Amino acid sequence: MLGQDANKRRVRIVSSPENKVSLRRSESGLLLFKKAGEEEISVSVQLCFPWSGADRFLSLKNSDLKEVHLVSNLMDLDHDSRDALLKTMLEEQFVFEVIDVYDVREEFELRVWNVRTTFGDRDFQTPLNSWPRELGSGSLLVKDVNGDVYLIRDLKALSKKAQEKVWAFLDE
Amino acid sequence: MRLQREKHHLRMNEMLEHYYSQASQLPVEVRGQVEKAWNGQAVILYAYVDLNPQFKSQEQWLVLGAKEIAYVKRDGESYTFKYIDRKLITGVQEIPGLSYTRLVLLSGDIEAPHLVLRYSHRQRRAVSNIAFVLDQQAGNKSFNGETSNKVSSDEIYQESMLHSIKEAQASVAKNKFAVVFRLLSYLAPYKLSVAIGMGGALLMTAMALLPPFITGYLIDSVIKPFQTGAMSYEEAIQISIYTIAGLALTYIFREFFAYLRLSKMAYLGEYVAKDLRDHVYSHLQKLSLNYFSSKQTGSIISRVGSDTDRIWDFIAFGVVEVTTSIIMLIGLGSVLLYLDWRLGLLVVVPLPLILYMIFRHGEKMQSLFLRAWRKWSALTDCLSDTIPGIKVVKAFNREEYEVSRFEKRNDSVLGEFNRIHKAWTSFWPLLMLSIQAIILSVWIFGVPRVLSPGEEVTALSAGTFVSFVLYLTMFIQPIEIIGQMARMVNRATSSAHRVFEVLDTKPQIKDQGSAVKLEPVEGRVEFKQVSFSYDGVRQTLKAVSFDVSPGEMIGLVGPSGSGKTTLVNLLARFFDVGSGQILVDGVDLRDLESGHYRKQLGMVLQDPYLFHGTILENIRYAKPEASLDEIIQAAKAANAHDFIIKLPQAYDTMVGERGHTLSGGERQRLSIARAILVDPRILILDEATSAVDSETEKKIQDALDTLCKGRTVFAIAHRLSTLTAADRLLVMKDGRLVETGSHEELLRIEGGVYRKLFETQQRLSGSQFLRE
Incomplete structure (x- = not known):
C-alpha cells in the first residue's frame, strides 16, 4: 500500500510555455538565463551533487546567489540551452586534476603535497587532521587549506611511486 | 619599529615562496608602469590572478588605484595593461x-562586462579585498575607497595570501636546526647542570667501553699465561x-655517571619546561x-x-x-x-x-601510523557524532545502523593496527638476524685466526676476540x-616552533614610554573621526564622531554587524x-597607561565568565583587596546576595567549571557585583540582559x-526597551553613526533607522504576545 502511495506522489514537472526557460552564453563566457516574461539575467551554476550525480540537479543562481531555477535533468532543456549549460558546467567543475604525486610530507601542523596537475606543478597544503576523500571508482579528492580541490581521477593511472605516496590515505 | 616591519615583510616573502612558489609582491616593472599611468598615485591594493579563460596557468594582476583599476596580463616576456575607470563599474559579482x-566587473551591459577573471581559491582573499572596495563604491555605500593607511599594499597582499596557512599552522621555520639551537639556548642559565649532565653522559659512555677491554686483558694477560705455565x-x-676490582669500579662509576646524567638532565628538562611555560603564559x-x-583555544x-x-x-x-x-657508535667503531x-x-662497513x-x-612505519591515525579518527568521529546526537x-x-557503522570502522582500525604489528614484528627479528650475521661472520673469520699459530701475521689472541664479541653486542x-x-x-x-610562535608574536597594544595615568578618570569620552578595520580593508567603523559628558548614559543601537561592539572594544583599548x-x-x-586606565573601566558582557573558584573569589577577582563587607555590599547592590545565601555554602560555593551550576541570570548578577566592586568611572554593558527571561531581566535591570x-x-x-534610561542613543549602521538623540x-x-528598528520590535513583541 505504502509503495503505491509513494508512486502516486512521484510527480514529474513537465515544462510548459509559462515556465519555459532558455540559456545562452555571452561572448565573455557568462551564462545568461531567460524565463518567459522575465528579463534576461546572468546566472551561475551550482551542481547539487558534484560527486554523486554531476549531470543532474543543477541549481541556477542569480548575482545574489539565490536560486532562480533548478534543472533536474539536462534533457528538460532545449538543445541550445543544454549546450550552453554543459559548457558552463565544465567550467564550474574545474578542479586541479593531479596526474603525479612527487611528495607528501609533514611540516609543522601541515601536510604539504607536491604534485603535478594538468595545470602544471603545484604545491598545496592540508591540515594534518584533514584527510583526503575516496570517491569510489578509484578517485581521490583532496581539499587544501584555501578550499582548492585536487582530484586524482584514477589512482591506478598514477605511477607506482605516486601510488605509494598516497597509499596511506586510501581505505585499501 | 621599521626594522621589525622589514623583518616581518621578509618572513612573509619567504613563506610565500616556500609554500606557493608565487610572486611575493607586485613585480616592480608592473608597479612602475601602473603608477606612471596614474601620474604617480600609489597602488592601494593588488591581487594575483592565476587562471586564464581557458583555465590554464597565466600570470595576471588586478591592481586597485584611487581612480582606476588596472588589469595586467603577462604575454610572453612583456605585460599588457588595461585600465578601467572605477566610476564606470556598476557592480561586482564574485561567483565561487x-x-x-569568477569575478565579474559589471558595466551595465549584461553582454559586455568590463572584466571577467578566474582564479583559484588560493587567490580569493586578495582579489576579494579589491572586489569589496569596488562593490562598496558601485553600491554608493559612502565608502571612500581608502584602506587603512597603516598597512601597505604589499603587506595586505601577503597577509591575504598566507591567511589560511597561518590559521592552520603556527608559522614557518624552514631551518629545523635554527629551532633546535634556539631551544638549546634555554639551557644557558643552567650551564653547570648541563656540563655535569653531559659530562656524566660522556663518561658513562666511556665507562661502558671499558669492561670488554678489561675482559680481553684478563684472558690474554692472566688466564692464558697461567694456562701455558x-x-x-x-x-x-x-x-x-x-x-x-677494576671491572667493578667501572660498573660503579658507570652507574654513578648514569645517575648524574639522568638526574641532572631530568631536572634540567623540568626547569626548561617550567621556564617556557612561565614565559609563554606571561x-x-x-x-x-x-x-x-x-587561534583555537x-x-x-x-x-x-x-x-x-x-x-x-x-x-x-x-x-x-x-x-x-x-x-658510542664512533667509539665502538x-x-x-683499533683491536683488529x-x-x-x-662490522663497520655494513653499519x-x-x-x-x-x-x-x-x-x-610512518605511513602505517598515518593510516592507523586516519582510521582511528574515523572511529572517534563516529563517537563524537552519535554520543551528542x-x-x-x-x-x-x-x-542498528550506528552499531554496524562503528563495527565496520572498528574492524578497519584493527586491520591497521595488525598491519603495524606485522611490520615491526617481522622487521626487528630480520634486523637482529642481520646483526647476528655480522657477529657470526666475526666468528667465522675470527676463530681460525684465534686457532692459528701465534707467529702468523693474522693471528688473533683469544682475549682480543672475546673483547671484540662483547663490543658487538653493544652496537x-x-x-x-x-x-x-x-x-x-x-x-x-x-613543538618548539609552536611555542616560539607565541613568544614571537608582538602585542599590538603597547604603552608609550611616557604613558599618562588619569587619577581619577572623570569619564568624558570623545570619538573624533574614528575609523577601524580588523583586516586593513573592510572598515568596521567609518569616521565615527561623538562626545559624551561624564556621568552620561549612552545607548548603542543598530543592526547586527553595524559596529557597536567594535566601538566599545576600541573604548576598552x-x-x-x-x-x-x-x-x-x-x-x-x-597616551594612557592601559593597565591603569582599564582598572577604572568596568565591563558586563552578554555571557559573563566565571572562573573556577568560589563565589567570593569570583566577585573579588577585579579587586583582590576588597573586604568581606565590601563583597556583600556589592552583591546586594547587584541583587545577587539573596540567591547566594540560599546556597548551602553561600559565598564559599564553588562555581565555574565542575562547580555549582548557576543560571544565566545568576552568573550575570555576579559579574555585575564584580563590576560594582571596582567602582568603574566608565562602564560598558554589552547585551547584559539579552539571554535571560523577563523576570530575571527585571532583577538585572x-x-x-x-x-x-x-x-x-x-x-x-x-531589546530597545532596556535602554529607556539612556540619556542619549547613538544609532549605528554599516559602521557609521547615522542618528543621535533621545528615544x-x-x-x-x-524613515529613520531607529524608528524602523523600534517598529519591527513592537510588531514582533505584539505577535509573540498574541501567540502566547
Missing part, C-alpha cells in the same frame, strides 16, 4: 565554483683480583585580543601544556641519548678497528646499510636510538584605532540601574 572563483697461580690470582597575557580570536592550551612537555622529553633525554649514541682492523671492517634499513623501516539516533531508530642500542632520531627531532622542533582619535578626559587613549549611577555608561542592547527624538525621524 568548485575550485575557482708462564704465570704462577699466586700472581694470576693477584692480578685477577685487581682486574676484577606573554599570552600581554597579547592582543585578535591573537586569541585567530585548544591550540593555545596545548602550547603551554603538551608542547612544553615534549620539549622537556627532548631536552631531558633526546639530546643526551642521541649525542651519546653517536659517540674506533675500538674495533680486519674484523673491525667486517651504514643497517642504519639505512632502520631509516626505511621508519618511513614505512543520541536523541536523533533513537528518534530515527538508527541504533644494537645506539643503532636503535639513531634510527628514531629524525622522528624525535621532528616532534621536538614542531582592546584594539587601537585605524585613524582618528579617542579622547578620555581630553587625553588620547593611546534593577542591579544595573544601581551600577550605572554617577558613571559614564555605554550600553549595547538589541522620543529618534522616533520622530521619518
Whole structure:
C-alpha cells in the first residue's frame, strides 16, 4: 500500500510555455538565463551533487546567489540551452586534476603535497587532521587549506611511486 | 619599529615562496608602469590572478588605484595593461565554483562586462579585498575607497595570501636546526647542570667501553699465561683480583655517571619546561585580543601544556641519548678497528646499510601510523557524532545502523593496527638476524685466526676476540636510538616552533614610554573621526564622531554587524584605532597607561565568565583587596546576595567549571557585583540582559540601574526597551553613526533607522504576545 502511495506522489514537472526557460552564453563566457516574461539575467551554476550525480540537479543562481531555477535533468532543456549549460558546467567543475604525486610530507601542523596537475606543478597544503576523500571508482579528492580541490581521477593511472605516496590515505 | 616591519615583510616573502612558489609582491616593472599611468598615485591594493579563460596557468594582476583599476596580463616576456575607470563599474559579482572563483566587473551591459577573471581559491582573499572596495563604491555605500593607511599594499597582499596557512599552522621555520639551537639556548642559565649532565653522559659512555677491554686483558694477560705455565697461580690470582676490582669500579662509576646524567638532565628538562611555560603564559597575557580570536583555544592550551612537555622529553633525554649514541657508535667503531682492523671492517662497513634499513623501516612505519591515525579518527568521529546526537539516533531508530557503522570502522582500525604489528614484528627479528650475521661472520673469520699459530701475521689472541664479541653486542642500542632520531627531532622542533610562535608574536597594544595615568578618570569620552578595520580593508567603523559628558548614559543601537561592539572594544583599548582619535578626559587613549586606565573601566558582557573558584573569589577577582563587607555590599547592590545565601555554602560555593551550576541570570548578577566592586568611572554593558527571561531581566535591570549611577555608561542592547534610561542613543549602521538623540527624538525621524528598528520590535513583541 505504502509503495503505491509513494508512486502516486512521484510527480514529474513537465515544462510548459509559462515556465519555459532558455540559456545562452555571452561572448565573455557568462551564462545568461531567460524565463518567459522575465528579463534576461546572468546566472551561475551550482551542481547539487558534484560527486554523486554531476549531470543532474543543477541549481541556477542569480548575482545574489539565490536560486532562480533548478534543472533536474539536462534533457528538460532545449538543445541550445543544454549546450550552453554543459559548457558552463565544465567550467564550474574545474578542479586541479593531479596526474603525479612527487611528495607528501609533514611540516609543522601541515601536510604539504607536491604534485603535478594538468595545470602544471603545484604545491598545496592540508591540515594534518584533514584527510583526503575516496570517491569510489578509484578517485581521490583532496581539499587544501584555501578550499582548492585536487582530484586524482584514477589512482591506478598514477605511477607506482605516486601510488605509494598516497597509499596511506586510501581505505585499501 | 621599521626594522621589525622589514623583518616581518621578509618572513612573509619567504613563506610565500616556500609554500606557493608565487610572486611575493607586485613585480616592480608592473608597479612602475601602473603608477606612471596614474601620474604617480600609489597602488592601494593588488591581487594575483592565476587562471586564464581557458583555465590554464597565466600570470595576471588586478591592481586597485584611487581612480582606476588596472588589469595586467603577462604575454610572453612583456605585460599588457588595461585600465578601467572605477566610476564606470556598476557592480561586482564574485561567483565561487568548485575550485575557482569568477569575478565579474559589471558595466551595465549584461553582454559586455568590463572584466571577467578566474582564479583559484588560493587567490580569493586578495582579489576579494579589491572586489569589496569596488562593490562598496558601485553600491554608493559612502565608502571612500581608502584602506587603512597603516598597512601597505604589499603587506595586505601577503597577509591575504598566507591567511589560511597561518590559521592552520603556527608559522614557518624552514631551518629545523635554527629551532633546535634556539631551544638549546634555554639551557644557558643552567650551564653547570648541563656540563655535569653531559659530562656524566660522556663518561658513562666511556665507562661502558671499558669492561670488554678489561675482559680481553684478563684472558690474554692472566688466564692464558697461567694456562701455558708462564704465570704462577699466586700472581694470576693477584692480578685477577685487581682486574676484577677494576671491572667493578667501572660498573660503579658507570652507574654513578648514569645517575648524574639522568638526574641532572631530568631536572634540567623540568626547569626548561617550567621556564617556557612561565614565559609563554606571561606573554599570552600581554597579547592582543585578535591573537586569541585567530587561534583555537585548544591550540593555545596545548602550547603551554603538551608542547612544553615534549620539549622537556627532548631536552631531558633526546639530546643526551642521541649525542651519546653517536659517540658510542664512533667509539665502538674506533675500538674495533683499533683491536683488529680486519674484523673491525667486517662490522663497520655494513653499519651504514643497517642504519639505512632502520631509516626505511621508519618511513614505512610512518605511513602505517598515518593510516592507523586516519582510521582511528574515523572511529572517534563516529563517537563524537552519535554520543551528542543520541536523541536523533533513537528518534530515527538508527541504533542498528550506528552499531554496524562503528563495527565496520572498528574492524578497519584493527586491520591497521595488525598491519603495524606485522611490520615491526617481522622487521626487528630480520634486523637482529642481520646483526647476528655480522657477529657470526666475526666468528667465522675470527676463530681460525684465534686457532692459528701465534707467529702468523693474522693471528688473533683469544682475549682480543672475546673483547671484540662483547663490543658487538653493544652496537644494537645506539643503532636503535639513531634510527628514531629524525622522528624525535621532528616532534621536538614542531613543538618548539609552536611555542616560539607565541613568544614571537608582538602585542599590538603597547604603552608609550611616557604613558599618562588619569587619577581619577572623570569619564568624558570623545570619538573624533574614528575609523577601524580588523583586516586593513573592510572598515568596521567609518569616521565615527561623538562626545559624551561624564556621568552620561549612552545607548548603542543598530543592526547586527553595524559596529557597536567594535566601538566599545576600541573604548576598552582592546584594539587601537585605524585613524582618528579617542579622547578620555581630553587625553588620547593611546597616551594612557592601559593597565591603569582599564582598572577604572568596568565591563558586563552578554555571557559573563566565571572562573573556577568560589563565589567570593569570583566577585573579588577585579579587586583582590576588597573586604568581606565590601563583597556583600556589592552583591546586594547587584541583587545577587539573596540567591547566594540560599546556597548551602553561600559565598564559599564553588562555581565555574565542575562547580555549582548557576543560571544565566545568576552568573550575570555576579559579574555585575564584580563590576560594582571596582567602582568603574566608565562602564560598558554589552547585551547584559539579552539571554535571560523577563523576570530575571527585571532583577538585572534593577542591579544595573544601581551600577550605572554617577558613571559614564555605554550600553549595547538589541531589546530597545532596556535602554529607556539612556540619556542619549547613538544609532549605528554599516559602521557609521547615522542618528543621535533621545528615544522620543529618534522616533520622530521619518524613515529613520531607529524608528524602523523600534517598529519591527513592537510588531514582533505584539505577535509573540498574541501567540502566547
